Amino acid sequence: MSETLFSKIIDREIPADIIYEDEQCLAFRDINPQAPVHFLVIPKKPIPKLSDATEEDQALLGHLLLVGNQVAAREGLEDFRVNVNNGASASQAVFHLHVHVMGGRPFNWPPG
Numbered sequence: 001m002s003e004t005l006f007s008k009i010i011d012r013e014i015p016a017d018i019i020y021e022d023e024q025c026l027a028f029r030d031i032n033p034q035a036p037v038h039f040l041v042i043p044k045k046p047i048p049k050l051s052d053a054t055e056e057d058q059a060l061l062g063h064l065l066l067v068g069n070q071v072a073a074r075e076g077l078e079d080f081r082v083n084v085n086n087g088a089s090a091s092q093a094v095f096h097l098h099v100h101v102m103g104g105r106p107f108n109w110p111p112g
């Protein structure tokens with residue numbers, strides 16, 4: 001499995017503003033925020049994209065969402081958007097699964 005930017009953040013090889021960590025995952029602020037609050041929740045397991053996850057990852061995927069909830073609440077967010085880009089044509093740029101959590105402004109639907 002090729003090393004990505006996000007595995008380097010997990011290994012503290014490059015800096016990030018880490019706002020949550022446990023044995024399964026990490027949350028850190030996005031370097032190019034698209035909202036007043038924008039953080040990413042990533043598994044420590046290097047799953048390249050959501051569609052690579054298997055039954056074995058079921059609890060881990062749920063955990064990422066619950067950590068997103070917990071950190072969003074801690075950041076003072078009541079309403080927020082949760083987004084996963086799966087694959088290059090869906091705008092995924094970093095091939096280590098990540099859940100975007102954004103809040104602090106209104107969001108439109110459909111997103112475009």
Ligand code: 5GP
Nearest residue numbers: 005016028029030031032085091092093094
């Ligand atoms: P994607 O387009 O793959 O869903 O999202 C990747 C996200 O990672 C982007 O929102 C981008 O701003 C963020 N990002 C890329 N490189 C870094 C980095 O080195 N540090 C942090 N904190 N965020 C990054």
